[in-house]
Amino acid sequence: xxxxxxxxxxxxxxxxxxxxxxxxxxxxxxxxxxxxxxxxxxxxxxxxxxxxxxxxxxxxxxxxxxxxxxxxxxxxxxxxxxxxxxxxxxxxxxxxxxxxxxxxxxxxxxxxxxxxxxxxxxxxxxxxxxxxxxxxxxxxxxxxxxxxxxxxxxxxx
Amino acid sequence: xxxxxxxxxxxxxxxxxxxxxxxxxxxxxxxxxxxxxxxxxxxxxxxxxxxxxxxxxxxxxxxxxxxxxxxxxxxxxxxxxxxxxxxxxxxxxxxxxxxxxxxxxxxxxxxxxxxxxxxxxxxxxxxxxxxxxxxxxxxxxxxxxxxxxxxxxxxxx
Numbered sequence: 001x002x003x004x005x006x007x008x009x010x011x012x013x014x015x016x017x018x019x020x021x022x023x024x025x026x027x028x029x030x031x032x033x034x035x036x037x038x039x040x041x042x043x044x045x046x047x048x049x050x051x052x053x054x055x056x057x058x059x060x061x062x063x064x065x066x067x068x069x070x071x072x073x074x075x076x077x078x079x080x081x082x083x084x085x086x087x088x089x090x091x092x093x094x095x096x097x098x099x100x101x102x103x104x105x106x107x108x109x110x111x112x113x114x115x116x117x118x119x120x121x122x123x124x125x126x127x128x129x130x131x132x133x134x135x136x137x138x139x140x141x142x143x144x145x146x147x148x149x150x151x152x153x154x155x156x157x
Numbered sequence: 158x159x160x161x162x163x164x165x166x167x168x169x170x171x172x173x174x175x176x177x178x179x180x181x182x183x184x185x186x187x188x189x190x191x192x193x194x195x196x197x198x199x200x201x202x203x204x205x206x207x208x209x210x211x212x213x214x215x216x217x218x219x220x221x222x223x224x225x226x227x228x229x230x231x232x233x234x235x236x237x238x239x240x241x242x243x244x245x246x247x248x249x250x251x252x253x254x255x256x257x258x259x260x261x262x263x264x265x266x267x268x269x270x271x272x273x274x275x276x277x278x279x280x281x282x283x284x285x286x287x288x289x290x291x292x293x294x295x296x297x298x299x300x301x302x303x304x305x306x307x308x309x310x311x312x313x314x
Binding site: 011012013014015024025026027028029040042044048049050051053054066067096097098099100101105106107118119120122125126127128129130132135136137138139140141143 | 168169171172181199207211254255275279283286289
């Protein structure tokens with residue numbers, strides 16, 4: 001992101017969280033960031049509704065997402081802004097952003113560019129289902145027939 | 158939940174998180190709980206795919222969810238187990254549980270009983286979309302035509 005893009009994003013005005021009634025039924029967007037300054041963001045395919053990934057945003061990344069029209073997260077592991085697709089090209093164009101009753105979570109309806117959202121090569125990060133066997137071991141089964149791309153060809157490092 | 162149900166849930170065996178390769182592509186379910194002991198859970202309608210709500214589980218509530226076949230969350234505000242629907246009757250029957258590449262988030266595909274998941278009366282907690290006006294104020298617009306039920310008739314207190 002350029003400084004100009006960051007300056008523009010900083011001008012967006014959020015509402016106040018003073019009143020529970022206003023948060024639940026008012027017209028102001030007043031997102032709640034947790035003790036670490038983060039809000040949960042669930043990216044879903046705008047056409048199919050499939051959940052692609054779950055990530056987090058800090059206030060700056062949420063402002064940039066609204067301003068740029070592309071998903072910008074905050075990477076907890078790298079502790080920095082993460083413009084999704086910056087390395088892979090698999091950017092997420094924002095179609096619509098939804099918030100929930102207490103405004104502490106977001107759903108991003110996105111147009112996922114490229115073959116997939118997941119760095120492992122699958123379309124969605126949620127490519128496995130959980131089951132508990134008779135011996136009480138919880139195990140995983142891949143629910144997609146195949147990967148969409150070869151991660152090694154996309155992610156260097 | 159009864160003590161017997163809790164005892165049964167406690168016997169479920171999770172995998173180890175020692176190896177990144179095993180976490181990303183192995184067959185063991187090895188959920189990651191954050192510093193507060195929680196994992197993000199996104200409930201989606203199993204038929205339509207609509208995101209209904211985002212909540213959190215601690216290890217006990219995840220075990221109970223797997224064991225009972227109904228969503229049990231951990232309420233951060235009340236700091237206790239929260240069997241969804243315990244007051245409203247709007248329980249969430251588990252159809253399938255998915256986990257993501259690093260196993261630090263869950264998607265619950267559920268059969269939502271009753272008229273809605275949200276305590277405000279809407280089918281989904283994500284009943285509003287965010288937009289930024291020309292004056293840079295971020296505002297909300299309700300995307301559903303109407304509430305599904307009257308919360309005052311369902312939630313006493």
